[in-house]
Amino acid sequence: xxxxxxxxxxxxxxxxxxxxxxxxxxxxxxxxxxxxxxxxxxxxxxxxxxxxxxxxxxxxxxxxxxxxxxxxxxxxxxxxxxxxxxxxxxxxxxxxxxxxxxxxxxxxxxxxxxxxxxxxxxxxxxxxxxxxxxxxxxxxxxxxxxxxxxxxxxxxxxxxxxxxxxxxxxxxxxxxxxxxxxxxxxxxxxxxxxxxxxxxxxxxxxxxxxxxxxxxxxxxxxxxxxxxxxxxxxxxxxxxxxxxxxxxxxxxxxxxxxxxxxxxxxxxxxxxxxxxxxxxxxxxxxxxxxxxxxxxxxxxxxxxxxxxxxxxxxxxxxxxxxxxxxxxxxxxxxxxxxxxxxxxxxxxxxxxx
Amino acid sequence: xxxxxxxxxxxxxxxxxxxxxxxxxxxxxxxxxxxxxxxxxxxxxxxxxxxxxxxxxxxxxxxxxxxxxxxxxxxxxxxxxxxxxxxxxxxxxxxxxxxxxxxxxxxxxxxxxxxxxxxxxxxxxxxxxxxxxxxxxxxxxxxxxxxxxxxxxxxxxxxxxxxxxxxxxxxxxxxxxxxxxxxxxxxxxxxxxxxxxxxxxxxxxxxxxxxxxxxxxxxxxxxxxxxxxxxxxxxxxxxxxxxxxxxxxxxxxxxxxxxxxxxxxxxxxxxxxxxxxxxxxxxxxxxxxxxxxxxxxxxxxxxxxxxxxxxxxxxxxxxxxxxxxxxxxxxxxxxxxxxxxxxxxxxxxxxxx
DNA sequence: TTGAAAGCGCTACCAG
DNA sequence: CTGGTAGCGCTTTCAA
Numbered sequence: 001x002x003x004x005x006x007x008x009x010x011x012x013x014x015x016x017x018x019x020x021x022x023x024x025x026x027x028x029x030x031x032x033x034x035x036x037x038x039x040x041x042x043x044x045x046x047x048x049x050x051x052x053x054x055x056x057x058x059x060x061x062x063x064x065x066x067x068x069x070x071x072x073x074x075x076x077x078x079x080x081x082x083x084x085x086x087x088x089x090x091x092x093x094x095x096x097x098x099x100x101x102x103x104x105x106x107x108x109x110x111x112x113x114x115x116x117x118x119x120x121x122x123x124x125x126x127x128x129x130x131x132x133x134x135x136x137x138x139x140x141x142x143x144x145x146x147x148x149x150x151x152x153x154x155x156x157x158x159x160x161x162x163x164x165x166x167x168x169x170x171x172x173x174x175x176x177x178x179x180x181x182x183x184x185x186x187x188x189x190x191x192x193x194x195x196x197x198x199x200x201x202x203x204x205x206x207x208x209x210x211x212x213x214x215x216x217x218x219x220x221x222x223x224x225x226x227x228x229x230x231x232x233x234x235x236x237x238x239x240x241x242x243x244x245x246x247x248x249x250x251x252x253x254x255x256x257x258x259x260x261x262x263x264x265x266x267x268x269x270x271x272x273x274x275x276x277x278x279x280x281x282x283x284x285x286x287x288x289x290x291x292x293x294x295x296x297x298x299x300x301x302x303x304x305x306x307x308x309x310x311x312x313x314x315x316x317x318x319x320x321x322x323x324x325x326x327x328x329x330x331x332x333x334x335x336x337x338x339x340x341x342x343x344x345x346x347x348x349x350x351x352x353x
Numbered sequence: 354x355x356x357x358x359x360x361x362x363x364x365x366x367x368x369x370x371x372x373x374x375x376x377x378x379x380x381x382x383x384x385x386x387x388x389x390x391x392x393x394x395x396x397x398x399x400x401x402x403x404x405x406x407x408x409x410x411x412x413x414x415x416x417x418x419x420x421x422x423x424x425x426x427x428x429x430x431x432x433x434x435x436x437x438x439x440x441x442x443x444x445x446x447x448x449x450x451x452x453x454x455x456x457x458x459x460x461x462x463x464x465x466x467x468x469x470x471x472x473x474x475x476x477x478x479x480x481x482x483x484x485x486x487x488x489x490x491x492x493x494x495x496x497x498x499x500x501x502x503x504x505x506x507x508x509x510x511x512x513x514x515x516x517x518x519x520x521x522x523x524x525x526x527x528x529x530x531x532x533x534x535x536x537x538x539x540x541x542x543x544x545x546x547x548x549x550x551x552x553x554x555x556x557x558x559x560x561x562x563x564x565x566x567x568x569x570x571x572x573x574x575x576x577x578x579x580x581x582x583x584x585x586x587x588x589x590x591x592x593x594x595x596x597x598x599x600x601x602x603x604x605x606x607x608x609x610x611x612x613x614x615x616x617x618x619x620x621x622x623x624x625x626x627x628x629x630x631x632x633x634x635x636x637x638x639x640x641x642x643x644x645x646x647x648x649x650x651x652x653x654x655x656x657x658x659x660x661x662x663x664x665x666x667x668x669x670x671x672x673x674x675x676x677x678x679x680x681x682x683x684x685x686x687x688x689x690x691x692x693x694x695x696x697x698x699x700x701x702x703x704x705x706x
Numbered sequence: 707t708t709g710a711a712a713g714c715g716c717t718a719c720c721a722g
Numbered sequence: 723c724t725g726g727t728a729g730c731g732c733t734t735t736c737a738a
Contacts, residue, residue, distance in 0.1 A: 381716095
């Protein structure tokens with residue numbers, strides 16, 4: 001028997017209040033069967049002893065929890081944070097707690113964090129990540145706990161999938177740029193080995209090819225973040241390829257790109273147009289404000305919650321897939337290409353926001 | 354006896370492997386006493402059953418945890434995120450897990466989240482927050498768990514305090530501006546009822562008064578964030594007070610202020626100088642780059658960890674107070690005041706970074 | 707309205 | 723090296 005440091009427990013409170021642990025438990029759980037005078041006595045005892053219920057014991061005894069696990073690739077990127085916040089807020093308003101873990105785009109981290117959450121017997125698990133692990137899906141399927149994947153994975157019995165239609169989003173961005181006369185476009189990405197990121201890159205290439213077979217492209221990558229965007233831009237500018245526009249995999253990196261361009265005296269959008277993806281708040285606040293593709297994080301957080309918790313109305317979760325369509329947001333960072341002998345004539349279909 | 358949904362447990366594994374639960378436990382905890390062949394058999398059984406140890410049962414049995422609790426006021430503000438990340442990373446490297454909660458600057462949230470963490474019997478609790486609750490300190494003192502407060506609270510037996518010397522930092526900022534000829538300064542804050550925020554406001558006023566009794570000041574406030582900064586600036590610009598410089602309580606809001614100024618055609622720093630506080634990464638990436646006061650988040654995260662965990666070298670935590678001195682970072686958002694008949698002569702002591 | 711007691715799944719001690 | 727077993731603190735029957 002270990003020397004447990006645990007000091008205050010139900011027993012202590014029960015003793016002090018002159019009742020059984022069962023009664024204390026009832027009081028603490030608001031079971032309305034307890035006589036008022038008893039309840040008061042118990043509450044007083046608990047208060048005086050500074051009693052705090054041991055939540056591990058509680059979960060163990062109950063055999064089920066009201067905690068949701070959330071995995072995100074990069075909390076620093078406001079895109080992930082926004083989804084997290086929406087999900088957290090939905091959870092709280094329905095009486096659920098939430099615990100988050102950062103994976104830093106590393107699949108071992110994803111796996112170990114997922115294990116941790118399973119160990120905690122979370123009531124549901126949301127994986128809002130770009131990385132994946134081959135075995136993870138199987139493991140998660142077997143646990144029977146409700147799962148929602150954003151961006152990766154495939155639907156299963158207990159697994160719902162939310163994904164963004166990057167193809168459509170990227171197409172809108174590229175076609176818009178093309179309409180402005182751009183025919184030499186660069187793509188700034190990160191972690192090209194990750195499927196969702198890779199998909200944006202591929203669809204970028206396809207969209208460009210679709211617009212014009214003669215358009216030129218170039219691809220660079222950094223890490224996800226302001227600094228990564230800046231580095232990528234630096235690399236791009238010294239590559240010999242002279243883009244008329246830079247399409248970034250997300251807004252966060254785009255802000256870094258803007259910074260580097262400014263440092264090198266390149267004007268945006270006069271010399272080079274820049275686009276982001278996600279439409280984070282910062283996209284409106286940077287200079288120039290970013291043209292980007294809007295992904296509704298608020299709504300995504302909501303959807304994730306609803307598919308994580310059984311009774312949250314809706315049909316019972318039955319491994320479905322949900323597709324989200326990004327919307328083009330035109331701001332200040334994009335413009336007509338200079339000397340645009342080929343400035344397309346169909347710009348009128350695009351309006352600034 | 355509740356119908357527990359729990360399917361896989363030590364017992365199942367033990368049975369399948371033909372050993373006792375004790376042995377399974379030993380294998381899973383890497384106690385090197387187990388015969389290799391047995392170990393292999395157990396591991397195989399666990400694997401096949403997709404067994405995941407119930408961490409609640411584990412914590413309960415062990416009576417102590419290796420999880421640290423972290424409370425922050427606003428994870429969206431990179432300042433808080435940076436401290437969190439540093440702390441998390443220190444924790445991970447020493448084999449600790451971490452769980453975070455956002456308080457949104459609300460003291461009820463602070464209290465309820467703190468309760469939650471106590472319920473989880475965290476090994477240590479870091480409160481990186483600006484809000485406070487009268488009773489909380491007492492409650493925390495009684496729990497005996499190691500606590501570190503950043504920005505608020507007072508040292509106790511088990512409570513260490515880390516704080517920033519806002520007075521010095523603010524003084525550096527104001528004196529610098531004064532040296533550039535500014536004598537009409539506005540302060541943009543948030544949550545003026547919160548002590549740490551209030552302190553920056555007060556020290557702002559004092560610093561200005563110290564420089565010149567005739568200098569004029571004005572105070573506005575928004576919410577902590579980009580949008581809040583913009584709103585505050587909007588209010589300020591329509592207030593009739595015409596500042597030559599705007600001192601912001603933090604960088605995050607300052608970026609919002611920059612945005613509004615740009616929208617209204619006010620040039621920075623030609624027309625108005627702007628300063629932030631914290632020196633978050635974004636301060637370098639916005640336009641113009643922010644003059645600000647650097648607070649070493651990395652170091653703070655480190656310090657917090659060391660004071661949370663006993664053996665992390667250092668003398669045993671004995672309710673101490675740690676003071677951090679902010680350093681002025683001059684960038685592009687500040688300049689000489691126009692028509693500066695009073696441009697002070699002591700600018701040469703300030704150097705751009 | 708209350709108490710007694712059987713677990714929840716795991717760890718750690720004691721024997722062997 | 724391994725098994726038996728007494729808890730850890732709480733919830734939830736079942737009886738009273």
